[in-house]
Amino acid sequence: MPDVASGLGAGSGQAVLARRPAGGVLGRALALLPPGTVAVGAGLAVLGAGSYAHLAVAGHSLPVAAMAQMSVLWSVVYLLGLGVFFPVEQELTRLVAARTAAGQGAAPVVRRGAAAAAALLAGVLLIMAVATGPLAGRLFDGHTELVPVAGAAALALAVTSVSRGTLAGLGRFDVYGRQLATDGGLRVIFAVGLGAAGIRSAAAFGLILAAAPLLAVAGTARPLLAGLRGGPELPWRDVRGRLALLLTTMLLAQVVISAAVLDIRVLSPGQPAVVGALLAAVVLARIPLFAFTPVQTALLPGLCGAQTVGDRARFRLLMGRACAAVLVLGLTGGIVLTVAGPWLIRVLFGARAALPAAGFAWLGAGVLAYLLALVLGQGAQAQSLHAGQVLAWLAGVAVLAAVTLGPGSALTRVTVAFAAGSATVALVLAAVLLIRRADPA
Numbered sequence: 001m002p003d004v005a006s007g008l009g010a011g012s013g014q015a016v017l018a019r020r021p022a023g024g025v026l027g028r029a030l031a032l033l034p035p036g037t038v039a040v041g042a043g044l045a046v047l048g049a050g051s052y053a054h055l056a057v058a059g060h061s062l063p064v065a066a067m068a069q070m071s072v073l074w075s076v077v078y079l080l081g082l083g084v085f086f087p088v089e090q091e092l093t094r095l096v097a098a099r100t101a102a103g104q105g106a107a108p109v110v111r112r113g114a115a116a117a118a119a120l121l122a123g124v125l126l127i128m129a130v131a132t133g134p135l136a137g138r139l140f141d142g143h144t145e146l147v148p149v150a151g152a153a154a155l156a157l158a159v160t161s162v163s164r165g166t167l168a169g170l171g172r173f174d175v176y177g178r179q180l181a182t183d184g185g186l187r188v189i190f191a192v193g194l195g196a197a198g199i200r201s202a203a204a205f206g207l208i209l210a211a212a213p214l215l216a217v218a219g220t221a222r223p224l225l226a227g228l229r230g231g232p233e234l235p236w237r238d239v240r241g242r243l244a245l246l247l248t249t250m251l252l253a254q255v256v257i258s259a260a261v262l263d264i265r266v267l268s269p270g271q272p273a274v275v276g277a278l279l280a281a282v283v284l285a286r287i288p289l290f291a292f293t294p295v296q297t298a299l300l301p302g303l304c305g306a307q308t309v310g311d312r313a314r315f316r317l318l319m320g321r322a323c324a325a326v327l328v329l330g331l332t333g334g335i336v337l338t339v340a341g342p343w344l345i346r347v348l349f350g351a352r353a354a355l356p357a358a359g360f361a362w363l364g365a366g367v368l369a370y371l372l373a374l375v376l377g378q379g380a381q382a383q384s385l386h387a388g389q390v391l392a393w394l395a396g397v398a399v400l401a402a403v404t405l406g407p408g409s410a411l412t413r414v415t416v417a418f419a420a421g422s423a424t425v426a427l428v429l430a431a432v433l434l435i436r437r438a439d440p441a
Contacts, residue, residue, distance in 0.1 A: 043180030050184025068272030083254030096169020105231030334364025
């Protein structure tokens with residue numbers, strides 16, 4: 001999350017501002033995208049398709065209880081990926097890009113990023129080792145073999161965070177996109193192979209979450225290493241503070257987006273089919289998040305550039321366009337999800353339980369609010385309002401917890417809680433931005 005003083009935030013943002021529309025709506029939209037966005041978007045599309053294929057084959061291959069375990073494992077890995085290790089990728093991208101813009105070698109920065117990722121991984125693995133029994137009993141029906149599978153996936157997340165952060169900072173978006181596409185393709189190959197072989201083990205399907213990304217990183221290691229040069233050492237004080245704020249924000253954000261499946265597992269321990277069906281619904285509901293990612297990649301540099309040159313009108317224009325885009329995307333996705341969701345989870349994921357249309361509607365509303373929160377959060381980041389971000393996500397988690405622990409059926413509570421928590425985050429962030437606008441100093 002670059003600040004206005006960094007090479008990535010200021011340089012890239014000014015470059016975006018300096019472009020002129022090529023003509024028409026499409027030309028103006030493309031003019032806002034930094035180089036490499038299309039490559040990353042294409043790779044992300046393949047990875048997203050591979051993830052859906054992975055879950056779809058697992059849903060049709062595994063027994064109900066095993067699919068419930070796989071559902072919880074997938075949610076835990078998703079939470080670790082974006083909540084713990086994605087901040088490392090973001091900070092590494094910012095620091096490597098700043099070194100590159102200054103003509104300095106980034107190897108010392110990458111070493112610091114790798115050390116930070118290793119420290120986080122060690123903490124995660126230590127918790128898993130100490131609490132293997134309780135974790136297996138609470139989340140995986142006592143299947144202790146799924147805990148080391150989650151640990152292997154955490155290792156893959158740590159490695160990919162360093163690799164992708166470095167590639168993005170070096171501007172090697174072609175290689176970044178190729179790594180994403182390779183990861184997605186391998187997930188399809190491995191899942192189809194397990195399904196064709198008649199494998200009915202949640203652990204086997206879960207290991208795909210580790211094997212595919214690690215092999216993809218290995219396949220793109222050569223261009224990454226070729227782009228590294230020696231340079232000035234990076235003091236730890238330049239890493240710790242911002243990374244701590246990023247970790248807090250992203251971990252809270254992933255609690256909000258991932259809590260529904262984990263909560264239903266705890267609140268409805270005797271209904272594994274419901275857990276699997278809810279995971280399928282959540283996966284479908286998140287499609288707009290995947291679709292918005294390439295736009296999100298382009299938004300922050302533009303906002304930082306506008307902030308750097310003091311162009312408040314441009315800043316508001318970019319924020320307005322992004323909010324309009326997510327409203328269209330979120331509303332469209334929510335309507336399709338509500339109408340076709342009950343049928344899609346049966347056909348695509350082999351769901352063994354039916355979910356009411358209201359549940360899909362709440363999930364759609366939650367994703368729309370979550371998208372708005374992401375856009376508003378980038379506005380806060382561009383203005384260095386990181387404490388405000390943490391406050392907003394804390395408020396969202398508090399509301400989510402209150403609704404989850406309230407009255408009503410478990411399924412209704414977890415879906416409404418997601419929508420309410422996401423809406424709270426968006427509202428608090430909007431208030432933070434309005435207060436900053438009234439008092440820019």
